[in-house]
Amino acid sequence: MSEPTRPPINAVTTPAGYRAGGVACGIKASGQPDLALLVSDRPAAAAAVFTRSQSKAEPLLVDQEQLRDPHIQAVIVNSGNANCATGAQGLADARTMLGLAAERAGCAVDLAFVSSTGIIGHFLPMDRVREGAAEVTLSAEGGGDFARAILTTDGFMKEALATFEAGGATYTLGGCAKGAGMIHPNLDGANMDGPHMGAPAGERHATMLAYLTTDADIEPGLLQERLQYAVDRSFNMISVDGDTSTSDTVLILANGAAGGTPLTAADRDGVAAFDAALRSVCESLAIDIARGGEGATKLLAITVQGAADRDAAVAVARTVSTSVLLKAALSKGDPNWGRVVMAAGNAGVPFDRAMLRVWLGDRLLYADGGSTGIAPADAAQAVAGDTVRIRIDLGQGDAEATAWGCDLTEEYVRFNADYVT
Amino acid sequence: MSEPTRPPINAVTTPAGYRAGGVACGIKASGQPDLALLVSDRPAAAAAVFTRSQSKAEPLLVDQEQLRDPHIQAVIVNSGNANCATGAQGLADARTMLGLAAERAGCAVDLAFVSSTGIIGHFLPMDRVREGAAEVTLSAEGGGDFARAILTTDGFMKEALATFEAGGATYTLGGCAKGAGMIHPNLDGANMDGPHMGAPAGERHATMLAYLTTDADIEPGLLQERLQYAVDRSFNMISVDGDTSTSDTVLILANGAAGGTPLTAADRDGVAAFDAALRSVCESLAIDIARGGEGATKLLAITVQGAADRDAAVAVARTVSTSVLLKAALSKGDPNWGRVVMAAGNAGVPFDRAMLRVWLGDRLLYADGGSTGIAPADAAQAVAGDTVRIRIDLGQGDAEATAWGCDLTEEYVRFNADYVT
Numbered sequence: 020m021s022e023p024t025r026p027p028i029n030a031v032t033t034p035a036g037y038r039a040g041g042v043a044c045g046i047k048a049s050g051q052p053d054l055a056l057l058v059s060d061r062p063a064a065a066a067a068v069f070t071r072s073q074s075k076a077e078p079l080l081v082d083q084e085q086l087r088d089p090h091i092q093a094v095i096v097n098s099g100n101a102n103c104a105t106g107a108q109g110l111a112d113a114r115t116m117l118g119l120a121a122e123r124a125g126c127a128v129d130l131a132f133v134s135s136t137g138i139i140g141h142f143l144p145m146d147r148v149r150e151g152a153a154e155v156t157l158s159a160e161g162g163g164d165f166a167r168a169i170l171t172t173d174g175f176m177k178e179a180l181a182t183f184e185a186g187g188a189t190y191t192l193g194g195c196a197k198g199a200g201m202i203h204p205n206l207d208g209a210n211m212d213g214p215h216m217g218a219p220a221g222e223r224h225a226t227m228l229a230y231l232t233t234d235a236d237i238e239p240g241l242l243q244e245r246l247q248y249a250v251d252r253s254f255n256m257i258s259v260d261g262d263t264s265t266s267d268t269v270l271i272l273a274n275g276a277a278g279g280t281p282l283t284a285a286d287r288d289g290v291a292a293f294d295a296a297l298r299s300v301c302e303s304l305a306i307d308i309a310r311g312g313e314g315a316t317k318l319l320a321i322t323v324q325g326a327a328d329r330d331a332a333v334a335v336a337r338t339v340s341t342s343v344l345l346k347a348a349l350s351k352g353d354p355n356w357g358r359v360v361m362a363a364g365n366a367g368v369p370f371d372r373a374m375l376r377v378w379l380g381d382r383l384l385y386a387d388g389g390s391t392g393i394a395p396a397d398a399a400q401a402v403a404g405d406t407v408r409i410r411i412d413l414g415q416g417d418a419e420a421t422a423w424g425c426d427l428t429e430e431y432v433r434f435n436a437d438y439v440t
Numbered sequence: 441m442s443e444p445t446r447p448p449i450n451a452v453t454t455p456a457g458y459r460a461g462g463v464a465c466g467i468k469a470s471g472q473p474d475l476a477l478l479v480s481d482r483p484a485a486a487a488a489v490f491t492r493s494q495s496k497a498e499p500l501l502v503d504q505e506q507l508r509d510p511h512i513q514a515v516i517v518n519s520g521n522a523n524c525a526t527g528a529q530g531l532a533d534a535r536t537m538l539g540l541a542a543e544r545a546g547c548a549v550d551l552a553f554v555s556s557t558g559i560i561g562h563f564l565p566m567d568r569v570r571e572g573a574a575e576v577t578l579s580a581e582g583g584g585d586f587a588r589a590i591l592t593t594d595g596f597m598k599e600a601l602a603t604f605e606a607g608g609a610t611y612t613l614g615g616c617a618k619g620a621g622m623i624h625p626n627l628d629g630a631n632m633d634g635p636h637m638g639a640p641a642g643e644r645h646a647t648m649l650a651y652l653t654t655d656a657d658i659e660p661g662l663l664q665e666r667l668q669y670a671v672d673r674s675f676n677m678i679s680v681d682g683d684t685s686t687s688d689t690v691l692i693l694a695n696g697a698a699g700g701t702p703l704t705a706a707d708r709d710g711v712a713a714f715d716a717a718l719r720s721v722c723e724s725l726a727i728d729i730a731r732g733g734e735g736a737t738k739l740l741a742i743t744v745q746g747a748a749d750r751d752a753a754v755a756v757a758r759t760v761s762t763s764v765l766l767k768a769a770l771s772k773g774d775p776n777w778g779r780v781v782m783a784a785g786n787a788g789v790p791f792d793r794a795m796l797r798v799w800l801g802d803r804l805l806y807a808d809g810g811s812t813g814i815a816p817a818d819a820a821q822a823v824a825g826d827t828v829r830i831r832i833d834l835g836q837g838d839a840e841a842t843a844w845g846c847d848l849t850e851e852y853v854r855f856n857a858d859y860v861t
Contacts (some may be wrong), residue, residue: 074785105809196455263786343681347856365684389525429850435768
C-alpha cells in the first residue's frame with residue numbers, strides 16, 4: 020500500500036464547534052500517526068452503528084454502553100493495535116482511553132467514545148497512548164490530522180463534506196473514514212445489547228471506521244434512524260473481500276453549534292435535506308473505501324434495477340460485487356459479462372433470464388437470453404478504465420440498488436498471504 | 441494446471457452391466473480427450489441433482505425433461521464446449537447428442553442423458569461430436585477413459601469405488617467427477633421444472649460434473665432421496681471459489697445387473713448400507729474436487745461441532761470455507777485462527793464466544809474468548825501439510841457438519857484473470 024497522498028480538507032472540523040488532531044505516539048512501528056482525538060465544544064447528540072459480527076471487539080462493547088445515553092463530546096481513536104481479544108485488560112484499557120479523551124475535552128467520561136484498529140491479540144501500550152493523548156494539538160484545522168491518524172493499510176485519506184438547509188439555516192456535515200481490507204460491512208444500530216464476548220486474535224485488522232460531524236441540532240432518535248438509512252445505502256453496500264470485520268463502526272455527532280431550531284421528524288423538508296447531505300458524504304467515503312481496497316486497481320459499481328423489491332436488488336448487487344471469478348476477470352480488463360450473469364443467478368433471487376439484461380459501462384452485452392454480439396474489443400473498452408460500471412436489469416419491477424466493490428489482484432493475495440500472525 | 445496423472449480404476453464400469461469409453465474428437469484445441477459415453481446393458485433407474493442457479497445451461501434443461509421418466513441407459517458428455525447461451529440451436533444440439541448416445545446403446549432416445557462443459561457462447565461442432573460418438577470404444581474397462589474425457593482444467597482424474605450388501609447380495613457403486621473452478625455447488629433435485637432460460641456466455645466453464653453407477657436394483661424415488669441426502673453432505677459442502685456454476689450436475693444410475701431383490705425403503709439395513717457406500721463415494725469425489733481447485737496447494741477440511749442444529753453447523757462451516765482472507769493466509773502456512781473466528785462470526789449464527797473453541801489440526805488455539813497461548817511456530821506445524829484440518833466447537837448442542845475447501849493462491853487469480861473471453 021502506498022502512503023496517503025490526498026491533501027487534507029479537515030472535513031470533521033469544518034462544521035462549527037469541533038476541534039481535532041492526530042499524532043504519532045509510537046503504537047505503529049513505522050512511526051506513522053496512530054492516535055487521533057475529536058472533540059465538540061458542547062455535548063453532541065450521537066448515533067452509531069456497529070458490525071453485526073458475533074465477534075465484536077472490546078472497544079465496541081464499551082461504546083455500546085457509552086451510547087445508552089446517546090450524547091458524545093470526545094472521541095479517541097488509535098490505529099496500529101485493535102485492542103482485540105484482550106479481555107478484561109482490554110476493556111479496562113478502552114475505558115482508560117475514554118478518560119483520556121474526556122480529560123482533553125473537559126467533559127464527563129460518560130460523553131466519550133473510543134475506537135481501536137490494527138493488530139489483534141496484543142495489549143495496548145497505554146503509556147504511549149497516555150503521552151499521545153496529552154500531546155495531540157486540537158484545532159479547527161485538525162480534521163485532516165485526525166483522518167490521517169486513523170488509517171492502517173489505506174493507500175489514501177478518505178474525507179467528504181456537504182451542506183444542507185433546514186429551518187432557514189445552513190448546516191455543514193463532514194466525515195472521514197478508513198478501510199482497506201476485511202471490508203464487507205454489515206452495520207446495525209439495533210444490537211446495542213449484543214453479546215459481550217471479546218474478539219478474534221492473531222489478525223491484522225483493516226476494519227472500516229467512519230466518523231461524521233454536523234453543527235445542526237438533531238434529536239438522537241432521528242439521528243440514529245437517518246444514519247441507519249444512509250449506511251444501508253452506502254457502507255453496507257461495499258465489499259473488498261467479502262469478510263466482515265469485528266470492529267466496523269460508524270459514529271455521527273450533531274452538536275447544534277450553528278444554532279437554529281432543532282431538526283425533528285416533523286420538518287420533512289429539513290430531514291430530506293439532511294438525508295441528502297448524509298447520503299452524499301457516506302456514499303463518497305464508502306466508494307473511497309471500495310476503490311482503496313487492498314491490491315485494488317479498479318472500482319466496481321454494480322447497479323441492479325427492475326427488481327421486485329429493494330431486498331432482491333440488494334441481494335443480487337451484493338452477490339455480484341463479491342464474485343471472486345468476476346473480480347479476477349476484471350482485474351485484467353476482461354469484459355466477462357458471463358460471470359456477471361453467473362453471479363446474478365446465485366443470489367437466491369428468482370428471475371426470468373429471457374428478461375435479464377446486462378450492461379458493462381454503456382454497452383448492452385447480454386439480452387434475450389444470450390450475447391448481443393458486441394465485439395470483445397469494443398466490450399473491453401467498457402471495462403478499460405479505473406471505474407467499471409455494471410448494470411443489471413431483472414425486468415421484474417421498479418426497485419433498484421447499487422453495490423460497490425473492487426477487482427481481485429495477485430497483489431491482494433500476496434499482501435494477505437505474506438502477512439504472518 | 442498439470443495433466444491428469446492418477447492411474448485409472450475404471451470406477452463407473454466396475455459395477456455389472458456398464459460399458460464406457462472416451463475419445464478426442466477435436467472439440468478441444470489441445471487434442472485432449474473430449475467426448476465420453478457411458479451405457480448400461482439395460483434401462484437403469486436414474487436420479488439426478490442440478491445447480492440451483494437461475495442460469496441453468498441448455499443441456500440441464502433437456503436432462504430435466506428426460507428425467508420425467510426416471511430411467512436412463514445412455515450418457516454422453518463432451519468437454520471443451522459447454523453448449524451454453526446457445527438458445528434453440530443449443531437445445532437442438534443437446535437433443536441430437538441424446539440420439540447419438542441412444543444409437544450407441546441401442547435404446548430409445550427417452551433413455552439418454554447429456555452433459556457439456558467448457559467454453560460458453562459457442563455452438564458445438566456437431567460433425568466432430570457425431571464422428572466422436574461413432575468412434576468411442578465401449579468396454580467394461582472403459583471407465584477410466586470416460587473419467588478422463590470429461591475433464592477440463594482438472595489437474596487429475598477423480599474416481600471412487602465402494603461395495604455394499606443388501607438382501608444377502610453384494611453390490612458395487614462406482615463414480616467419477618470433474619471440477620477445478622467455479623466450484624460452490626448448490627444442487628437440488630426439486631427443481632425439475634426450473635426456468636428454461638438459456639445460460640451465461642463468455643465463460644470458461646469449469647463446472648462440477650459427477651456420474652455414479654451401481655448394479656443394484658433401486659426404486660427411483662428412493663434413489664433420488666438418498667442421492668440428495670448424500671450430495672447435501674458431500675458435493676454441496678465443497679467450495680473452491682464461492683461461485684456456483686450454471687452446469688453442476690450429479691447423475692446416478694442403478695441398473696440391477698447384479699440381480700437380487702429390488703432395494704426399497706422397507707429394507708432399512710439395505711438402505712443404510714447403500715447410504716454408507718454412496719456417502720463414501722460422493723465424499724471421496726467431492727474432496728478430490730476441493731483438493732484439485734484451480735491454483736490450490738492445500739485441502740481445507742472445516743468441521744463445526746457443538747451446533748444447535750445441522751443448518752447452523754452447515755452455515756458456519758460453509759462461511760469459514762469461503763473466507764478469502766483465511767484462504768489467503770493458509771496458502772503461505774500462516775496459522776491464522778483469528779480469521780477463522782472472524783469468519784465464523786459472519787455466518788448469521790448466534791454463538792457465545794466465551795464458549796467458542798477453535799482447533800487447527802490437533803492444536804486448540806482459541807478458547808475462553810482468547811488465545812490459548814500456543815507458540816506461532818508450534819501452531820504453524822498444524823497447517824504445514826497439504827491438508828489443513830480446522831475444528832470449531834460452538835458449545836451449543838450436538839449437531840455438526842464438515843465443509844471442504846482449498847487455499848487461495850496468486851496462481852488462482854493469475855489463471856482466472858489471464859483467461860480472456
